[in-house]
Amino acid sequence: xxxxxGSHSDITxxxxxxxxxxxxxxxxxxxxxxxxxxxxxxxxAGALYNYTPDKQSLLVELxxxxxxxxxxxxQDDDRAAPVVRLERFVRFHIGFHHERPDAVFIxxxxxxxxxxxxxxxxxxxxxRYEGVLERILDAGMARGDFAVADAKVxxxxxxxxxxxxxxxxxxGGRLSLDxxxxxxxxxxRRMVGSVGGSV
Amino acid sequence: xxxxxGSHSDITxxxxxxxxxxxxxxxxxxxxxxxxxxxxxxxxAGALYNYTPDKQSLLVELxxxxxxxxxxxxQDDDRAAPVVRLERFVRFHIGFHHERPDAVFIxxxxxxxxxxxxxxxxxxxxxRYEGVLERILDAGMARGDFAVADAKVxxxxxxxxxxxxxxxxxxGGRLSLDxxxxxxxxxxRRMVGSVGGSV
DNA sequence: GTCTATATTCTGATAGAC
DNA sequence: GTCTATCAGAATATAGAC
Numbered sequence: 121x122x123x124x125x126g127s128h129s130d131i132t133x134x135x136x137x138x139x140x141x142x143x144x145x146x147x148x149x150x151x152x153x154x155x156x157x158x159x160x161x162x163x164x165a166g167a168l169y170n171y172t173p174d175k176q177s178l179l180v181e182l183x184x185x186x187x188x189x190x191x192x193x194x195q196d197d198d199r200a201a202p203v204v205r206l207e208r209f210v211r212f213h214i215g216f217h218h219e220r221p222d223a224v225f226i227x228x229x230x231x232x233x234x235x236x237x238x239x240x241x242x243x244x245x246x247x248r249y250e251g252v253l254e255r256i257l258d259a260g261m262a263r264g265d266f267a268v269a270d271a272k273v274x275x276x277x278x279x280x281x282x283x284x285x286x287x288x289x290x291x292g293g294r295l296s297l298d299x300x301x302x303x304x305x306x307x308x309r310r311m312v313g314s315v316g317g318s319v
Numbered sequence: 320x321x322x323x324x325g326s327h328s329d330i331t332x333x334x335x336x337x338x339x340x341x342x343x344x345x346x347x348x349x350x351x352x353x354x355x356x357x358x359x360x361x362x363x364a365g366a367l368y369n370y371t372p373d374k375q376s377l378l379v380e381l382x383x384x385x386x387x388x389x390x391x392x393x394q395d396d397d398r399a400a401p402v403v404r405l406e407r408f409v410r411f412h413i414g415f416h417h418e419r420p421d422a423v424f425i426x427x428x429x430x431x432x433x434x435x436x437x438x439x440x441x442x443x444x445x446x447r448y449e450g451v452l453e454r455i456l457d458a459g460m461a462r463g464d465f466a467v468a469d470a471k472v473x474x475x476x477x478x479x480x481x482x483x484x485x486x487x488x489x490x491g492g493r494l495s496l497d498x499x500x501x502x503x504x505x506x507x508r509r510m511v512g513s514v515g516g517s518v
Numbered sequence: 519g520t521c522t523a524t525a526t527t528c529t530g531a532t533a534g535a536c
Numbered sequence: 537g538t539c540t541a542t543c544a545g546a547a548t549a550t551a552g553a554c
Contacts, residue, residue, distance in 0.1 A: 132519080132520095146431065147349075147431065148347060148348075148349050148431060148432065149347075150346075150347050150349040150350035151349035151432070153546075153547060153548085154547080154548065154549085155546085155547080155548095163519090163520065163521090164520065164521060164522075165548085165549090166520075166521070166522080166523095166549085166550080166551090167519070167520050167521075169548095169549070169550080170519060170520080174548080174549080175548075175549095229428055232345065232346065232347060233346075233347065233350070269501075269502045269505060270494075270502060273494070273499070273502050273503075274502075274506070276483060276484075276486070276487050277480045277483065277503065277506055278480075279483075280479050280480050280482070280483025280486070281476045281477075281479050281480040281483070283479070284475060284476065284478075284479025284480070284483075285475075287475070287479070288475050295469075295472070300472070302468075303468045303469060303472050303473075304472075304476065306468060307473070307476055307510045310509045310510050310512065311506045311509050311510050313509065331537080331538095352528075352529065352530080353529080353530060353531080354528085354529080354530095362537090362538065362539090363538065363539060363540075364530085364531085365531085365532075365533090365538075365539070365540080365541095366537070366538050366539075368530095368531070368532080369537060369538080373530075373531080374530070374531095
């Protein structure tokens with residue numbers, strides 16, 4: 121039996137977050153007003169404050185959820201060969217980020233709008249994600265599969281390159297997502313000095 | 320002889336642009352008020368409007384100046400070997416962007432705050448810069464020096480990777496700028512399938 | 519839980535004195 | 537060219553009715 125009255129705490133909360141995600145991504149956190157979010161959801165501005173203490177909390181929750189989801193999904197298996205782990209990481213990063221462009225955009229662009237303690241929290245999560253790739257590179261170097269000058273620099277280079285896909289790739293264009301993942305994997309494989317085609 | 324009165328049109332204008340650059344980069348265009356800019360310069364808010372018709376013009380002028388400077392500085396010589404041109408491009412991009420982090424940040428982050436015709440103008444300039452790299456890759460493929468699956472995709476991948484340096488590199492840290500340029504050049508050279516060390 | 523109404527502060531931009 | 541003063545509107549957040 122559906123609810124019958126004006127009580128919608130189970131549905132309004134998610135809708136507020138969804139509206140904030142879309143609007144923050146399109147116009148930027150500072151440019152979006154609480155009234156705009158409320159209008160998108162179909163409630164009055166005052167009603168938002170039943171779900172979030174303030175605008176800043178709305179932003180940091182979106183960013184934290186995104187980073188936590190990312191970390192839960194990445195699933196690196198350190199028993200596999202480094203080159204296999206690296207290929208999985210490259211394809212995963214492109215695919216995961218492609219599915220949530222708004223969250224990715226916010227997570228990378230709105231860091232400067234976070235208050236210091238919130239910034240520190242999100243940065244810790246980001247560094248943890250970077251650590252996944254760095255450990256793969258370290259493992260490959262230890263086995264002699266990769267020839268990388270600096271694992272940290274290479275980590276940043278690879279992640280910047282992969283995240284950049286979101287700025288130009290759109291489904292239905294000249295290239296399929298699979299093909300894009302193939303091309304980036306080829307580039308990354310070469311970058312780390314793993315020229316062999318085998319495992 | 321120095322000027323003696325309250326007339327400072329030759330100095331206030333640049334100071335306004337400098338203040339806007341710093342503040343927009345730090346807090347974001349939408350989050351910065353004209354009063355904040357005026358305070359940084361040391362004038363009242365109304366005085367700003369002797370130098371700019373509105374806030375939007377201030378933003379687009381900063382972005383246009385940056386892109387025009389970038390295009391004037393890139394200087395590709397198509398008589399040189401593609402691998403030489405590519406190395407110069409990589410080192411140039413990192414060096415140029417390192418010297419003006421605020422302008423780079425604004426040019427990449429505030430596109431969504433541009434009105435449509437301003438956005439179109441800046442995008443044209445950006446595509447022109449990307450074209451410089453794309454032509455280098457095309458030339459290298461035509462000569463068989465590079466083995467690149469897709470020149471456009473590779474262009475975007477390389478530029479994203481190189482621009483990403485600004486997010487982590489700071490002078491005086493573990494690595495010198497020269498060393499960073501060396502490492503990125505090695506990665507790019509491998510990415511495009513140019514494994515030989517000679518010209 | 520949502521509403522209306524409002525307190526308070528800030529916004530971009532303009533007018534007119536000097 | 538810069539100032540003070542101001543307009544008209546929008547911002548975040550809160551109070552209290554229902």
